[in-house]
Amino acid sequence: MARTRDLTIDRDWHMAGLCGTGSHTLVGDDVWIPDSHRLDLPRIAVATSNIATAVTLFAPLWGAARGALDIVVDVLAKRTSPNPAHPTLADSPGARRNLAVAAHKIDTAERRMLGIAAAVDATQPGEVLAAEERARLRMDLIAAVRECRSAMEDLLDLHGSTGLDSSNPLQRYWRDFAVGSRHVQFTSHVVEEDYGVLLLSIDEAPSGML
Template sequence: MINEVLRAHAAAVEQNERPAPEGLAALRENGVFALRTPEAYGGAWADAETIARELTGLGRACPSTAWVAGTCVTSKNLAGRAFVAEEKPEFFADPDALFCGSGVPGGRGERVAEGVRVTGRWANVSGCEDADWALVAVMADGAFSFALVPTADLAVERTWTMAGMRGTGSHTLVADGVLVPAGRIVAAAPFALNDMMLFAMTVLGPVVGAAQGALDVVTAMFASDRKPFMTSYSRMGESPGARHWLADASYLVQRAETTMLAVAREASAGELSPVDGPRLRRALADAGRDCRAAVDLMLDLHGASGFDVSNPLQRFWRDVAVGSRHPHLNPYLAVENLGTALAG
């Protein structure tokens, strides 16, 4: 089972600051990297709800590996939208290839006879050490563009030093005059709201999964002979307060997942209005905050031992704390944008 593989290597993923080869192989074999490969090129082109469910399940075992899978979804979605070819392009020759990318225009392109020479730096590119292709934003001829570059043509600077999601290997990619053929660089079209919701799913899914993974740890504690220290209780479940905290934590995690899936279904159902987008982004930001609140309750239940480096609870806590603060889940901007949309 894929999650058994991910769970077995989760500690090593964090220690090595990149996904485990065994985990990547399992994802490839189970079609995870083909979730958003276009159907014409052998992929699933799965909808937002399917992707959210898949990434949540993976995040329950290893949030960092799930995050890398989500980055692959985002990058392949952009590639599938931006590059249209009558024949199968080389970057989709393998539907299970791992993609990484950055939508920040960190590079510039100079037109030459053979195509475009690209120079630049892109920070926070998750999975860049293991990916086959990188989709990076470039300013070419004054236009915001996307270029698809084999990662073998780029250098990696190991700059990712975060407290959480450490295993994503979100380092910096560097291009120094890399030649990109004309067929692999194109001016970017404006993002549709539906696509923006999909991008948010690729961030929130691993976070919700991480909260579920933390809940697994705490629920197992209730099934053990562990008791609240300095009490007369013989086990955790005897304490009404502990049961209350467990119920609240479980409810928050479930609410986060329910919210995420409801947004995914609505985003896939049809065109979104100018108010729908900010409203759904607010809902996703709230789901991220629910995950953080739930894990805080779980840490109260577990006590200080939950912060021992050998305890997976502290890893889930750090992954949720960092992942839920991605710009796609920014709560104060979500409120601001919704208010602006409602006020016209």
């Protein structure tokens, strides 16, 4: 079995976000790996539905949006409002309204995410959902991604530029979401094209993402 001391790290993960995912490459020379510790990636890919993979990838991104919301809620009660009529941002009706809208987007994304997970969980072993249903679930997931992305921007606007200071966890949530939500599983134009093809019964096979 490979031991950490037998490996070297190729630090080739140079991304603006998701810096803590441990995605650097581990390199081993002349290291024996027993068959029981090898992943059969083609078999796993066939056994796991794309929608299940996608909703699993989205869950921590939703968590980043929720974390950003928690930070801004805490800040609003302390931050002085640029409008002298309001002592703090929490006293500003406009700021409260913007916070409510951002929170609702994140809540809506959560309901979509849990609905997709429930639909996947309800399938029986070996059962494959109809293409139209998979496309609808994919569209729901893309909507959830957009809702969280929009909410993140709203929250940064509320917090102000100090939210982008490298010591502020808000910017880390923002960067992680920006990178993670560009994963191939969330390619919106492919998902939307698939759904359109199925809605119109066009004689064209949907993409492999379904």
